[in-house]
Structure formats: C-alpha cells, structure tokens
Amino acid sequence: MTKLYFEDFTPGQAIEHGPRLVTREEILAFAAQYDPQPMHLDEEAGRNSMMGGLGASGWHTSSLMMRMICDSFLLDSTSMGAGGVEEVKWLKPVRPDDKLTLRTTVLDTRRSRSRPEIGIVRLHYELFNQHGDGVMIMIVPTMFGTRDSKGPS
Amino acid sequence: MIKFFEDLHVGERAQLGSYLFTAEDIKTFASQYDPQRFHVDEEQGRQSPYGALIASGWHTGSIWMRKLVDHHKAQIEAMRERGEEIPALGPSPGFRELKWHKPVFAGDTVTYAVEVIGKRVSKSRPRFGIIETLATGDNQNGVRVISFVSTTFIERRSPSAE
Numbered sequence: 001m002t003k004l005y006f007e008d009f010t011p012g013q014a015i016e017h018g019p020r021l022v023t024r025e026e027i028l029a030f031a032a033q034y035d036p037q038p039m040h041l042d043e044e045a046g047r048n049s050m051m052g053g054l055g056a057s058g059w060h061t062s063s064l065m066m067r068m069i070c071d072s073f074l075l076d077s078t079s080m081g082a083g084g085v086e087e088v089k090w091l092k093p094v095r096p097d098d099k100l101t102l103r104t105t106v107l108d109t110r111r112s113r114s115r116p117e118i119g120i121v122r123l124h125y126e127l128f129n130q131h132g133d134g135v136m137i138m139i140v141p142t143m144f145g146t147r148d149s150k151g152p153s
Numbered sequence: 154m155i156k157f158f159e160d161l162h163v164g165e166r167a168q169l170g171s172y173l174f175t176a177e178d179i180k181t182f183a184s185q186y187d188p189q190r191f192h193v194d195e196e197q198g199r200q201s202p203y204g205a206l207i208a209s210g211w212h213t214g215s216i217w218m219r220k221l222v223d224h225h226k227a228q229i230e231a232m233r234e235r236g237e238e239i240p241a242l243g244p245s246p247g248f249r250e251l252k253w254h255k256p257v258f259a260g261d262t263v264t265y266a267v268e269v270i271g272k273r274v275s276k277s278r279p280r281f282g283i284i285e286t287l288a289t290g291d292n293q294n295g296v297r298v299i300s301f302v303s304t305t306f307i308e309r310r311s312p313s314a315e
C-alpha cells in the first residue's frame with residue numbers, strides 16, 4: 001500500500017479491513033486491567049446482565065477498533081493523530097470468538113487554514129461481527145499531512 | 154455515583170482518583186492497541202508534531218473507565234456494609250464529544266472525575282433511567298487532557314411511580 005496523504009482521501013471512499021478474531025482470553029485480560037465489571041469477566045454475570053452473556057468492555061472494543069484502523073491504513077499514512085471523537089456508539093456486545101471487520105468511509109475533507117501542511121479528514125468507522133451486525137460506530141476528524149507541503153515522511 | 158436514578162442530581166460530581174502514566178505503560182498499551190509512531194517510541198515521538206512520546210487517547214480513556222469501576226466498587230462495598238439496597242447498572246450505549254484537549258506525556262499524572270449533566274427515563278427499558286455524565290481528566294498542572302459526555306443506564310427505585 002502506498003502511503004496515504006491528505007490528498008488521497010475523497011468523500012465517499014471506503015476502505016475494508018479484517019477479519020480480526022477476538023478471543024475470550026483477551027476479553028478477560030482487557031477487562032481485568034481496565035474495566036473489571038462482572039459482565040466483562042464472568043459468563044454467568046454476563047447472562048444476568050443487560051449484555052445477555054460475557055461481552056467485551058466498550059473500551060476494549062474501541063481499542064480493538066483503533067488497532068484495526070492502524071493495521072488497515074493509518075500506519076501507512078501521514079496521520080498526525082486526532083484531537084477527539086465526535087461520537088461512539090456501542091451497538092452490540094463483542095463476544096468471545098467474534099470475527100470483526102472494519103469499514104472506514106471518508107465523510108469529508110478540509111485543509112487547515114492556520115496550518116496548511118495539515119488537512120482534516122472526517123472518518124466514519126463501522127465495526128461488524130461475523131453475522132454482519134454492526135457492533136460499534138465512531139466518527140473521528142483525523143489530521144493528515146498534505147502531499148504538497150511534504151508532511152511527515 | 155452508585156445511586157438509584159431518583160437520587161442522582163444534575164451537578165453532582167465525584168472525584169475518581171489519579172493515575173501516573175509511565176513511558177513503559179504508554180508503550181505497552183500502544184503496542185497492543187494503537188501502535189502509531191508517537192505512542193510507541195520516544196525518538197519517533199520527539200520527531201512528531203507532539204515533540205515527545207504521548208499516550209494513546211484510548212489508553213487515557215480506558216484508565217478513566219478503570220478509575221470509575223474502582224470508585225463504584227468502593228461505594229458498593231460501603232453500601233453493603235450499611236445494609237443499603239444497591240441499584241443495578243446497565244452497559245453504556247456509548248459517548249460523544251470526546252476531546253483529547255492536550256497530549257498525555259510520560260510522567261504525567263491524570264486526575265479523573267465525573268459529573269452528572271443530565272437525566273431522563275429510559276423508554277425502552279422502564280426499569281432504568283439514563284444518566285448523562287461529563288467525564289474529565291486533568292494533568293498535574295490542572296490542564297484538562299480528556300473529556301467526554303457519557304451515557305449510562307441506572308436502575309430506578311420505583312419504576313411505576315412517575
């Protein structure tokens with residue numbers, strides 16, 4: 001894959017990535033460290049919760065999605081990170097042995113007025129499980145280096 | 154913030170404690186979940202627009218979650234000792250307006266808090282109310298590094314009484 005600059009993103013463009021298998025062990029390990037609530041740690045507690053079974057922490061799902069974004073295209077880009085996230089929706093729990101796929105869609109692009117070497121690309125991310133159910137969406141305005149200003153190489 | 158829906162009030166705030174982000178810790182999280190160059194390598198961080206190694210924003214957020222869970226556990230324990238009824242919490246459907254205001258550098262200590270900014274009854278799950286909270290993290294200089302508006306389901310004391 002050639003390195004993606006700001007100019008390479010056009011509204012409507014979509015990038016697919018995956019699948020990525022999620023194991024029970026990693027769900028438990030993340031939860032033990034960052035979100036030790038019973039429904040993320042124990043099958044029985046999960047069944048008795050609104051999750052209806054053991055489910056990954058939303059922060060784990062988000063972090064997994066971030067890793068998939070990195071592997072999909074971000075590490076091969078001039079990304080300079082993001083100042084935030086407009087919206088995150090955890091639509092369905094991620095379960096052990098789920099196979100996740102990521103779809104990235106470009107919403108819009110604009111060049112920074114104050115810093116012409118940077119452009120902002122608003123990216124809409126959708127994460128699906130093996131049944132085709134959406135498990136998470138998020139919208140992230142991300143900074144990319146511009147080709148004409150020779151962003152970070 | 155473990156209280157029945159009816160007992161939670163807008164403006165109510167809880168301190169969740171602090172967390173020191175070490176370089177090792179930043180790199181361990183990032184190498185697994187967010188291996189962008191400025192999160193995994195000091196030298197690459199120096200050459201980046203941030204000027205140093207910085208924590209993944211998902212790391213800063215995940216620690217907020219841990220601090221909230223610890224806070225809740227302590228509250229629940231105290232309530233049990235007092236023999237009080239403990240409300241059920243539902244999973245969060247998500248958050249909005251997450252801002253990573255400033256980078257978190259190695260050696261920074263972030264102090265987390267949460268404040269109730271809105272509440273409404275759940276239409277889909279009448280046993281629960283929906284609480285909107287502003288989650289925050291400030292560094293050792295009192296500078297805000299993270300904030301977001303989070304949504305949580307919390308049990309109602311008397312679902313039938315409107």
